[in-house]
Amino acid sequence: MLLIPCPWCGPREEAEFRYGGQAHLSYPDDPWQLDDAAWGDYLYMRANPEGEFAERWFHAHGCRTWFTVRRHTVTNAITPETPGASSPVRTEVHP
């Protein structure tokens, strides 16, 4: 079982998380500017590299934060995403 570094709770067991797939696939600013093929790519096409992979995890059974890590798909070595990168995570907590 992987040990996943939650930015809020620290390293936690994989069973507490839900996998969120490839990271950095932002919802297009204006989906209507995309033709069907480009929109289809956004919806369905995902990378499947052998090696480093930026991916999202959701701490579903914990603080419920979405965050991004880099995982090596062969060795499973995990490094937290560099702070300040375009990783879309919660930036402020609202009352």
Next chain:
Amino acid sequence: MTRDRNYTITVDGRPVPAGQGDTVASALIADGVRSLGFSPYLNRPHAIWGIGSGGACAHVQVESGPGEPMVPATTVETYPGLRVRSLHGRGEVSLPESDDGEPRHDHTWAHCDVLVVGGGPAGLAAARAAADTRARVMIVDDAPDLGGHLRHAPRRIHGRSALDWVRHTAEELREHGDVQVLTRTTVTGQYHHGELIALERRTDHRAPATIPTHMARHRLWHIRARQVVLATGSMERPLAFAGNDRPGVMLAGAAVGYAWAHSAPPGERAVVMGAHNEALVAARHLAEAGVDISAVVDARTDPGPAGAALLDELWRGGAQILQGHAVTETRDPEASGAVTAVRVAPIDGSGRARGEETEVPCDLVAVSGGFDPCLALWTQVDGGTRYDPAHAAFLPEESAAPATVRCAGAARGTRDLDAALAEGAAVGHAAAEQRAIPTRPTPAEPVHHPRELWLVTTPHTVETEVLVDPHRDATLADVRAALDANLRSIEHVKRHTTIGTGPEQGRAWGVLASAVVGQLLDTTPEQLGTPRRRAPLAPIPLATVAGRDRGDFFDPIRRTPMHQWHLEQGAVFEDIGQWRRARYYPRWTADGQVEDMAAAVRRECRSTRESVGMLDASTLGKILVEGADAPEFLDRIYANMMSTLRIGKCRYGVICGADGMVRDDGVCVRLAEDRYLVTTTSGNADSTLAWLEEWQQTEWPQLRVQCTPVTEHWATISVVGPRSREVLGRLAPGLDVTATGFEFMGMRNTEIAGVPGLVLRVSFSGELTYEINVPSWYGLGVWEAVLEAGAPYDITPYGTETMHVLRAEKGFIVVGHETDGQVSVQDAGLGWAVSTRKDFVGKRSLARADLARDDREQLVALVPADGATVVAEGAQLITHPAPEPPVPMVGHVTSSYDSPALGTPFSLALLSGGRGRHGERLYAYHLGQTVPVQVTDPVLYDREGTRRDG
């Protein structure tokens, strides 16, 4: 080390003397027994081959205590009254009739800085060195005591008995505050990020009557270690020659162990066959234990100076010395059931006999082909191995190793005891300080001076007599058959011959089998490699895996606040996700029978449509969405416009995935300018909350909005039917319940049955409905108040089955029934809910060419032509009653019920181009039965909607 054998155990119904410290194998050997059980296919008697967890052939079924289906006889510790049965092939799992008195199994979790696997000399030295740095240390060993191979042979450390040193070191470790010592504990697998699983056997070695009732039988340890030291030692390797599985043949180290540690010499006249110096040391130990050494057969022509000295000593003790020779065959001409002699011949570099064979009488053949480091845990975390010809063994490839795992001692080929102690200490210290790889010790010298030897043959060797895996009856002939079939990969040969797939899983025999394959293919062990050793390395009983998660703890059950009432009414329940919901409430019929489901549902439907019914709808998912941007947020999530919803009003809404497919649906209630209550399908409450949070956090973090799950906060009672207005009027005297005073899709905060409540005028049945929500702790009280208020109208509680009939009659979908992730909002007939005035997640997809196809499957209703058959859910729709295959499938049935209101059964279905096919005759096919059906609009009941205001 002499033991008193002062109690008896029972083996195959026969009493056998045994004593403290005996295993089943050692007690049998002390009793003169050489074999136990038979091989699975060829019925060859199974020799007792090894000792401890190394190289056992004989497996037993433990019959006393909780029992165990298949355990090596060499590891089963004896206690007075132990009963075992030898096995012929496989064991038997006996299932207890009840859990009463069944032993408990626990799971436990541990974290440490350094985990040392193996309690032999290197492991003990590593654990002590790590503990000296104040690191948190765990040391785990599968044997009853620490010491590893030191327990089985007379060795000395720092001038005193090695066992004294072991006892002293173990005491030091046990007294250390930050060290945990686990014995009788097998590490079964190593996984990523420092996770290891270990099985601790706490009571199997104790007589059942002496086991405290609080004590769990097994503990499954989930260990997270920063650093792992694998001091897993080595496995002595057998040799392949004719009759090498005959009782009387034994690993040399095992023979010494029985003779020395168990006072049970396994024979009187031994031939020792080896290819390295440690075999000669074993011969000396056997001689010291009183075994007469007839001959020492050393495969080497050049034993080196140390070997020559040992051979000289053995020769002076009276043993015949045969250098450059090997045992070619074991003999038992009188069929005594055990070895009576061996044949020996000079061999060449490939193990082929080159010269005259001579016969040497003996009753014990002590064999040692070499030593294989135990590297299964190493390779499980992608540690590599390399074949080292000087060691004649696979050693860990440490240059490309994971930085957190390191080997020490015999596991990395260090055979010399003093060197292993020093190496263990160095590795343990480096691990505790988390030092990097370059500090690994230099590779060990092959001080035991081995020669490569795997297979011994003569021109007349019978290949079916040469075993390469006795647990599977796999012989040299089987290997050759696999190679003749042109298999070349060791993994393929393994699967063809089943080598290494028996209960021993290739621990002691695996490398030999690989090397024999390599020799026949004329390739090197390096090129061929060994089969992958996957976790678990030892069987983990399913009861242990389950631990306490059984019976009531298997899966949580969610119950509504009114659950007790449903129970008392004799409701029949169904599980929906983790919720346990009342499905229907059977009553006694006039003739003293209990209604079946069909009768109960007919009655519940009729009462509800004609008067009034009530449903426990508390399982409905509820999410509070709050914040200044809540209206904007919901506009982006829902297909519908939610920002225009007025305060105090409800709106049905649909949530699409980005792909435009229906994800969930439910009612949104606007409680205040910046506050909505969102309801979801019962089974989707969690996933819908996660969906909202995902978009809020990852795409729109600037929106000021907060989502809170409040499902359990509310108890929900739907009061349904034309008389529901009177019932609500009695419960909330202050509330204007008229059709104009409390309009359809309105919401009221009101006191109801004396408690604060929230009433919604929504409908999931087409009937006038008031959905009463009260804080859950009032749920049962308000439920009973509704019953009382409804008594004059014969109010009828109904369950989920009636709920489904009523909603389906109105063509209302249930997400997960009518949708399967491939049904778009338009396919489901919900195009009217799609706002044209704004964008939302998934809207772009609705404009894709594929979603505009007019042959997409669309929601319709079906009515059987005979007006009587309830078509099976899942039935396929076809256009011809008896078509020739291949038959085009044009749709399928998603829901199907009998309907008292319609006077006929009916179904909802997804049908290709369905909206344009109303009136068409189709056929529903299911399990050989074809039912003619008529396609209609999905709304079958009260198409005009006249009933919603009562």
